[in-house]
Amino acid sequence: MGNKMQVIARHMEPLTEQQAAGMYDVQRWAQEREEALDRELQATYRSLSDTVSSDALISPYPDTAAYMAHMSLAISNLSSLEAFVRQADALRLQTLHRLPQVLTARQAARCFLAVADYSQRLRALSSLWLARPRQDQPNPPGAGARLFHP
Template sequence: MATEGSPRTDISTDGDTDEKSRRPDRGQLALTMASDSSDRSKDKTDQKTLRRLAQNREAARKSRLRKKAYVQQLESSRLKLTQLEQELQRARQQGIFISSSGDQTHSMSGNGAMAFDVEYARWLEDHNRQLNELRSAVNSHASDPELRIVVDGILVHYDELFRLKGNAAKADVFHLLSGMWKTPAERCFLWLGGFRSSELLKLLVNQLEPLTEQQLVGITNLQQSSQQAEDALSQGMEALQQSLAETLSSGALGSSGSSGNVANYMGQMAMAMGKLGTLEGFIRQADNLRQQTLQQMHRILTTRQSARALLAIHDYFSRLRALSSLWLARPRE
């Protein structure tokens, strides 16, 4: 019996060995899986590293742009300070005092118009420099973030002009209304101390093509709302002028010069002075409309379109000033 069992035992052992040899080794399988997992983990780590490097490069680029803008701002401030010191010196020689707070311009001789003219000349010089910088950026195909820095700076500079005009309106509103701080050709198109927003938008539409349908609708709506606001202000000015004419023409001082007539005259002049006080409000509302129109236009347009619009506005007024110079220099018989 023992002899017969031996072959069966040998055969069973050989079969088990063959079956084990055909099955994969568990240790080897574990190493393979661990290797695959390590490769996937390495790939994820590499992707994270690449993303982090890209983020670092973008952050560094933005930091360089901010640093460049800051340096330009410092240089601009230095130039403005130098120019302002020179203008202050000239103003003192002419008998003008400009308050150091910058909140309001005064004249020792009572001529606030001259003080405003000095400030406006400085503003115009800075404005021309900023527009030349913008033109260079556009021509050199600067990136949108770089253009946005220059465009935003120009819009802020326009805000400074409206602040100066607000102060000037308190000192001498008639000077702003007359437009004597502008060239003769500019005065032909003057409306309440400045440009008509609606007319300017009409000029810009053709120069900003192609516009999307949404942009075209936005510009059209802005032009119409500006026109309506301008019409309302113009009607208000006409009503004020009519009221002033009626006040000044009624109850004129008689030849006898009686005390009653004098009192009546002084009372009506006081009424006229009170009505003239509303002129400052009209100027302020007109400038507010111009300021809001520029800001709304900037929101509707892309950065590059806004840059083109500001350049078109600058070129238009530059040509008006050049036309004035040519007209004044024309040969006369």
């Protein structure tokens, strides 16, 4: 959210000193929460990776009790990932709700339009990335040269 705030700020009218300080506070607040969520996400990924790669799941003749315990832990970790997504979404909404407290109605409107434009560009980039030809996939006949290289 921090980099997004800088991109958005460029699209707004000049800010008063008080507004600039308020925007900085919102940015710092969001960044602190992003970092906390990132640490939580990394810990969850490590735990899920450790659980899934456990010998109890790999063994050709797994101990049923150990297998079930590890599967339960893996499912719990997946639930934690789902909760993480909800927390990240809540953080975005909280950040957006804080902006009108700092900005005028016109500035907030321009800010929200910039956020929408920024998000649309990210979605388009993501779609292009997902649709890119991959090395493990042969080019279809008549496709010509690749536009993107992974």
